[in-house]
Amino acid sequence: MKFSLEWLKAFLDTEASAAEIAAKLNAIGLEVEGLEDPSEKLAGFRVAEVLTAAPHPQADKLQVLTVSTGDGEPLQVVCGAPNARAGMKGVLGLPGAVVPANGMELRKSAIRGVESNGMMCSVRELELGDEHDGIIELPADAPVGTDFASYHGASPVFDVAITPNRPDCMGVEGIARDLAAAGMGTFKPWRADPAPGTFPCPVEIRTDDAEGCPAFHGRVIRGVSNGASPAWMQARLIAAGQRPISALVDVTNYLSLAFGRPAHVYDLARLQGPVVARRARDGEQVEALNEKTYTLDSSMTVIADDVAVHDIGGIMGGEHSGVTPETTDVLLEIAYFDPARIGATGRKLGIASDARTRFERGVDPAFLDAGLDMLTDLVLRTCGGEASAVARAGSPPSQPTVVTFDPDLTERLGGVAVPRDEQRAILERLDFAVSPVDERLWHVTAPLRRHDIEGPADIVEEVVRIHGLDHVPSTPLPRADGVARPTATPEQAMTRKVRRAAAARGLGEAITWSFLPVPDADHFADGNAGLWILENPISEDMKAMRPSLMPGLLAAARRNLDRGTGSVRLFEIGRRYLRGASGVSDERTTLGVLLAGDKAPRGWATGKAQPFDAYDAKAETLALLEAAGAPVDNLQVFGPDAAGPGPQFHPGQSATLRLGPKTVLARFGALHPQTLKAFDIDGPVMAAELFLDAIPARKNAAFARPAYAPPALQAVRRDFAFLVDAGLPAGDLVRAVRGADKASIVAAHVFDDFRGQGVPEGRKSLAVEVTLQPGDKSFTDAEIKSIADRIVAAAGKIGAELRG
Numbered sequence: 080m081k082f083s084l085e086w087l088k089a090f091l092d093t094e095a096s097a098a099e100i101a102a103k104l105n106a107i108g109l110e111v112e113g114l115e116d117p118s119e120k121l122a123g124f125r126v127a128e129v130l131t132a133a134p135h136p137q138a139d140k141l142q143v144l145t146v147s148t149g150d151g152e153p154l155q156v157v158c159g160a161p162n163a164r165a166g167m168k169g170v171l172g173l174p175g176a177v178v179p180a181n182g183m184e185l186r187k188s189a190i191r192g193v194e195s196n197g198m199m200c201s202v203r204e205l206e207l208g209d210e211h212d213g214i215i216e217l218p219a220d221a222p223v224g225t226d227f228a229s230y231h232g233a234s235p236v237f238d239v240a241i242t243p244n245r246p247d248c249m250g251v252e253g254i255a256r257d258l259a260a261a262g263m264g265t266f267k268p269w270r271a272d273p274a275p276g277t278f279p280c281p282v283e284i285r286t287d288d289a290e291g292c293p294a295f296h297g298r299v300i301r302g303v304s305n306g307a308s309p310a311w312m313q314a315r316l317i318a319a320g321q322r323p324i325s326a327l328v329d330v331t332n333y334l335s336l337a338f339g340r341p342a343h344v345y346d347l348a349r350l351q352g353p354v355v356a357r358r359a360r361d362g363e364q365v366e367a368l369n370e371k372t373y374t375l376d377s378s379m380t381v382i383a384d385d386v387a388v389h390d391i392g393g394i395m396g397g398e399h400s401g402v403t404p405e406t407t408d409v410l411l412e413i414a415y416f417d418p419a420r421i422g423a424t425g426r427k428l429g430i431a432s433d434a435r436t437r438f439e440r441g442v443d444p445a446f447l448d449a450g451l452d453m454l455t456d457l458v459l460r461t462c463g464g465e466a467s468a469v470a471r472a473g474s475p476p477s478q479p480t481v482v483t484f485d486p487d488l489t490e491r492l493g494g495v496a497v498p499r500d501e502q503r504a505i506l507e508r509l510d511f512a513v514s515p516v517d518e519r520l521w522h523v524t525a526p527l528r529r530h531d532i533e534g535p536a537d538i539v540e541e542v543v544r545i546h547g548l549d550h551v552p553s554t555p556l557p558r559a560d561g562v563a564r565p566t567a568t569p570e571q572a573m574t575r576k577v578r579r580a581a582a583a584r585g586l587g588e589a590i591t592w593s594f595l596p597v598p599d600a601d602h603f604a605d606g607n608a609g610l611w612i613l614e615n616p617i618s619e620d621m622k623a624m625r626p627s628l629m630p631g632l633l634a635a636a637r638r639n640l641d642r643g644t645g646s647v648r649l650f651e652i653g654r655r656y657l658r659g660a661s662g663v664s665d666e667r668t669t670l671g672v673l674l675a676g677d678k679a680p681r682g683w684a685t686g687k688a689q690p691f692d693a694y695d696a697k698a699e700t701l702a703l704l705e706a707a708g709a710p711v712d713n714l715q716v717f718g719p720d721a722a723g724p725g726p727q728f729h730p731g732q733s734a735t736l737r738l739g740p741k742t743v744l745a746r747f748g749a750l751h752p753q754t755l756k757a758f759d760i761d762g763p764v765m766a767a768e769l770f771l772d773a774i775p776a777r778k779n780a781a782f783a784r785p786a787y788a789p790p791a792l793q794a795v796r797r798d799f800a801f802l803v804d805a806g807l808p809a810g811d812l813v814r815a816v817r818g819a820d821k822a823s824i825v826a827a828h829v830f831d832d833f834r835g836q837g838v839p840e841g842r843k844s845l846a847v848e849v850t851l852q853p854g855d856k857s858f859t860d861a862e863i864k865s866i867a868d869r870i871v872a873a874a875g876k877i878g879a880e881l882r883g
Contacts, residue, residue: 080241082251082336083318085234090255093264097235100263104239107261108544109248113238117318118228123176123185124200125149126217126225132165137191144199146171149224157195162213168221169214170205172198179206207231208313208323236318244531246440250339253528260508261545270449271456276468282410283353284470291380292356292392294415294475296447298455299347301408303327303462312461327402327409330457332433340413340442340450341434343382343390344458347408349400352385356392356414356472363388366398367430379424380416393421393438394430411458413451415444415475418530426615443528444475480525483516484538492536493543495551505545506538569776570668573707574652577670577771580706584699586650586672591631593653594621599634602757603627603727609658624656628671629727629750629766633758636675640760645688647675650703652771670707670769672699672747675762693732696747696765700736709744709774712817716810727754728766738775745769794825795851795858799870801879805834805843811877812845819873820866823858826850844882 084097093100101111127146130153135141142163144156148171156171163169172178174187174197181204187196198204203211205227221230239254247253252268259266276298286295307313308329316323319336323329327344335341345354359375365388366372373391375381382390389400393416402409422439425431448469455466486499497505503513503521512524525532532538543551567575582588600610600623611624625631628651636647650672657665674695677688705711717723717735724733724746733748747767755764803812809829816827831846838844851858851866858866871881 080249080336081236081238081319082254083234083236083315085232086251086315086318086337087237087255087258090252090267090269091258091264092267093258095263097237100258101237103258103261103263104237104254106544106547106549107257108242108548109245109254109257110240111237112240114235115238116233116235118233120177120179121205121226121228121231121233124170124172124205124227126168126221126223126227126230127171127199128168128223129163129165129199132163135191135193137193141191143193146197146199147223148173149222154196155194156197156199157190157193158199158214160199160201160214162216163199168217168219168223170200170217170227172200178204180204207317232314234318243440246339246437246442246530247526247528248339249437249440250335251337253339256509257545260505261547269453271453273448273452274455274459274466277465278467280467280470282347282350282470284472285353286356286414286473288357288380289473291358291417291420292414292473293417294444294447294471294473295356295382295412296414296451296469296471297354297410297412298451298469299408299410299467300455300458300462300464301347301467303407303409303458303464305402305404305406305462308333308461325402325404326461327406327458330454330461333457334450334454335433335437338446338450338453339437340446341393341437342411342413342450342454343396344402345389345396345400345410345412346402346406347410348406350384350389350410354382354384354389354410354412356380356382359388365389365391367391367395368398368401369395369430370398373428373430376427378420378427380420382412382414391424391428391430392416394425394428394435395432409458409464411451411454413447413454415442415447441530443526444477445527447475477527479527480529480532482523482525482532482535482538484521484523484535485519486521487519488535489539489542492539493551494554495543495546497542497546501546502542505542509541509545511538511541570771573771573774574668577703577707577769578652580703581650581670581672584702586648586699589632589635589649589651591628591635591651591653592621593625593656595623595625595630596620597623599630599758600624600626602754603629611656611658626657627655628653628669628768629673630758632671632673632766633754633760633764636673636764637758637760640676640762644676645680646677647673649673668771670703670771672696672703672767672769674699674765675760690763691765692763693729693748693765696749696767697734700745700747700767700769703769704736704744704774707769707771707774708777710738713814714738714744714810715740715814716808718808724748727751738773742773743770744773790852791855792853792857795853795863797849797851797863797867798830798846799849799867799874800831800844800846800882801874802838802842802844802882803877803879805841807843807878809845812874812879813847815873815877815879816847816849816870819869823851823853823866824849824870825852845879 101114104111125148127148129144130147131145132142135143141157141159144158145153146156147153172185174185176185185198199214201211201214202208241248256266280299284295284297286292305325305327308323308326312329312333313323316329316332321332331342331344358377359379359381361376363375364372380392381388382392389397416438418439418441421435425435486502490496506513510526514522516522523538604610604626613622616622632649632651635649639647652670654666655669674691678691679689681688701711714736717737724735729749729751735743736745737743750764750766813827817824827847827849829845830848833844
């Protein structure tokens with residue numbers, strides 16, 4: 080919520096500076112997100128007087144002005160505004176000043192051959208409004224040479240984050256009340272005297288939905304003139320981020336921002352019959368002020384007449400009955416709506432408005448008559464007219480919350496000792512009524528506007544925050560002697576280790592949304608499981624829960640590649656969300672890896688960049704699985720022919736890594752061209768997904784590594800070449816070789832795959848290097864021959880024969 084210091088001082092008599100007020104707001108729990116001084120933007124702009132105005136010799140629509148700034152020689156300025164003339168006073172931007180609207184720095188320059196020493200400014204250029212038909216015209220008594228910021232009265236603007244439990248601070252008056260209670264000045268509430276009605280209200284006001292709209296008050300004002308609102312009101316609205324529209328609209332916005340009390344004004348000429356708060360009918364439609372048409376249902380409260388719906392109650396008015404510059408007679412409406420009904424309706428229709436924000440948090444139910452009196456007073460003062468009698472329907476909630484409170488609870492819960500007398504004074508400054516029950520307990524009655532007060536803990540919060548949250552001492556929790564036990568779960572420890580390993584391998588960590596557009600999520604969804612679709616998404620592009628980490632990583636890679644990044648290496652650890660067999664959410668911890676662009680830049684040897692390939696994805700997958708504690712040596716590679724990684728991957732450049740035929744630990748490889756097209760990415764992209772939840776837990780896992788004990792004897796290496804079927808995975812052969820003698824064989828890997836002359840059709844030659852490690856004595860020739868025989872025999876069991 081934004082408001083100016085000048086506006087705040089309308090409700091708070093204080094000499095405190097903006098910085099002191101901001102510090103106090105933070106101390107009492109109203110977080111200041113920003114403090115901006117508009118006078119800084121207006122530096123270099125002066126009140127100036129146009130002495131002469133002559134046509135530009137080279138341009139029909141330009142004039143050459145002689146402008147006085149009150150000191151020194153007059154300046155020559157070229158100006159194109161139609162209202163520029165001799166004798167007027169305006170705002171001159173001197174060389175060096177920066178125009179707030181576009182950030183342009185003014186310089187001494189020549190315009191069509193004529194020297195110009197600055198710029199005469201319009202309202203829009205100084206961000207004081209939308210008018211841009213001409214330059215600013217100041218009153219005749221404006222002091223020439225004065226800084227325009229000082230003359231205009233530019234005031235610092237606060238941006239305060241109001242938590243949902245403090246709807247009473249959704250208006251400037253409420254914030255002033257809290258500051259006054261905290262000792263920052265004297266609170267100055269403003270209430271208008273009731274305007275006597277000179278004629279009966281010609282419109283019947285009724286509420287037929289006592290649950291959704293318990294109270295509905297209104298009155299008619301005839302003979303209004305809906306022009307521009309006063310300058311002081313426009314300045315306050317602009318400081319709050321509101322665009323002034325017309326006097327009648329600005330008055331309702333002012334009431335909402337100043338007092339946290341939304342209201343509405345209808346053009347009486349557009350209403351027919353009684354104006355009623357009722358339930359909407361299923362299928363009923365209304366065109367709202369945001370120019371969108373909404374279809375309603377019977378769970379919603381609306382304001383309607385005999386013909387149509389004119390207001391989505393407490394959320395947004397209708398376009399049909401809105402006021403215009405031609406409006407002469409109006410109906411003022413101020414009502415109390417049920418917060419739960421407002422929240423449900425707003426979510427269902429997807430409407431976010433200032434009125435909804437206030438009503439669904441709970442406005443002051445005791446403010447109806449006072450609010451209507453203030454709205455009437457503002458309309459009569461700004462637009463003129465004649466007011467009718469007030470028509471009232473229903474009654475708002477009027478039962479205050481009474482809490483039995485023990486002042487000693489403040490120290491026990493709040494951690495700070497506050498004397499009983501000070502606690503009572505704080506509560507009374509906040510309009511709480513305090514009455515003793517006995518020597519120890521009080522009855523504390525909360526104001527009706529304080530919907531957040533439910534029990535003694537809430538009273539403690541009020542006392543402590545006004546006393547000053549910065550006065551609460553920092554007290555460490557007691558700590559047991561000795562070394563603390565580890566608190567991380569095995570899953571947390573594994574993910575931390577994998578995250579460090581991925582970063583050490585040069586991958587950058589990405590954190591992407593768990594929500595995706597439905598087409599992106601559907602592209603990576605399991606064909607046998609549906610997507611989780613949100614009923615109330617943030618937006619249509621964030622409607623489905625992700626079934627894979629790949630869509631988010633692809634979107635991140637696309638953004639980087641589009642901005643000229645040559646090489647993208649990303650990883651992410653997060654959850655993917657699957658729909659279980661019985662419709663239960665199945666969340667699985669997953670590691671995604673994505674490699675795109677160039678693996679290495681162009682070099683002198685080839686003159687071409689080296690792209691990533693499927694083996695790079697495999698290398699990352701194996702390294703990270705090993706860091707996660709997976710038994711990498713026991714994994715099997717399954718290609719696309721054996722229920723491979725899925726249609727999102729290239730069928731000839733992808734595979735899965737499994738522990739046994741069923742337990743899939745990872746999938747990796749090149750993404751399918753159709754996948755890249757769907758995500759608008761050019762060039763090959765390598766990806767991998769590691770299913771961390773599928774990695775079996777280690778038994779008797781120790782926290783410390785075993786002591787390093789290098790072998791005393793040198794290893795022995797032997798090469799074998801086997802003829803195998805062309806379709807046999809090389810990993811199967813390596814696994815068979817390693818299993819021939821687990822005590823002596825410490826490593827085995829394929830170093831050649833040959834198909835051609837000398838190798839029968841349908842066969843291939845795989846060469847395997849085997850590393851043998853002796854123990855306490857060297858191998859004899861006989862022992863090496865025995866091991867070799869066992870290797871050949873083990874290979875023979877899978878159809879491999881030693882190549883001659």
